[in-house]
Amino acid sequence: MQPPTATYCTPEGDSHAFTVVPDAPRYRTTDGTTSGPSAYVLQAGQIDRDRPSPPKLDAQGEPTALSRLRMHLTGLQDDINSFLTAEMQRAKNKKQKIDDTQEQRATGGSTAA
Amino acid sequence: MDHTLHLHVPFESARLADIAARALAPDPLLRPEELSVSFASDGASLNIKLAAIDARVLRVATNSIFEALKTVVETADELDF
Numbered sequence: 001m002q003p004p005t006a007t008y009c010t011p012e013g014d015s016h017a018f019t020v021v022p023d024a025p026r027y028r029t030t031d032g033t034t035s036g037p038s039a040y041v042l043q044a045g046q047i048d049r050d051r052p053s054p055p056k057l058d059a060q061g062e063p064t065a066l067s068r069l070r071m072h073l074t075g076l077q078d079d080i081n082s083f084l085t086a087e088m089q090r091a092k093n094k095k096q097k098i099d100d101t102q103e104q105r106a107t108g109g110s111t112a113a
Numbered sequence: 114m115d116h117t118l119h120l121h122v123p124f125e126s127a128r129l130a131d132i133a134a135r136a137l138a139p140d141p142l143l144r145p146e147e148l149s150v151s152f153a154s155d156g157a158s159l160n161i162k163l164a165a166i167d168a169r170v171l172r173v174a175t176n177s178i179f180e181a182l183k184t185v186v187e188t189a190d191e192l193d194f
């Protein structure tokens with residue numbers, strides 16, 4: 001069974017492919033880094049009662065095929081979350097720059113008047 | 114809605130891919146003007162297509178779908194499908 005994949009396309013037509021590296025640690029756990037309570041909340045004493053269950057193991061002690069898929073999805077979810085968070089920040093910075101430029105123009109216009 | 118994400122999830126069988134597609138599809142969209150989502154099984158693969166108005170909406174929706182999908186996979190695993 002091949003690992004899951006994803007492709008993101010921007011409004012500008014650029015694309016970004018997400019792929020799973022099965023041997024990498026981030027694709028060998030059901031505990032994601034970008035889902036669940038934040039470190040701040042946990043340090044404040046909250047108990048994570050929705051923590052994902054560990055992978056199910058077969059008779060040989062290896063994760064079942066569906067558990068491997070769940071681990072792959074967890075890593076892929078982290079990759080996409082991190083990427084889109086960076087995209088959100090990039091869009092925010094771009095909007096801020098436009099707002100600043102417009103404000104400077106408006107201020108410059110009123111000074112000249 | 115020009116921020117798109119296509120997710121391709123291979124399963125062990127066409128039956129499992131179909132179960133996943135049918136289990137995920139009924140969730141209604143709260144803001145259809147900001148997001149569209151489709152689920153389809155193609156043989157042993159599940160294809161999910163999302164289109165959103167911006168990266169923030171896409172991130173929220175994608176994260177939610179991943180959580181639901183992982184629950185479907187875990188349930189199938191526990192039931193030994």
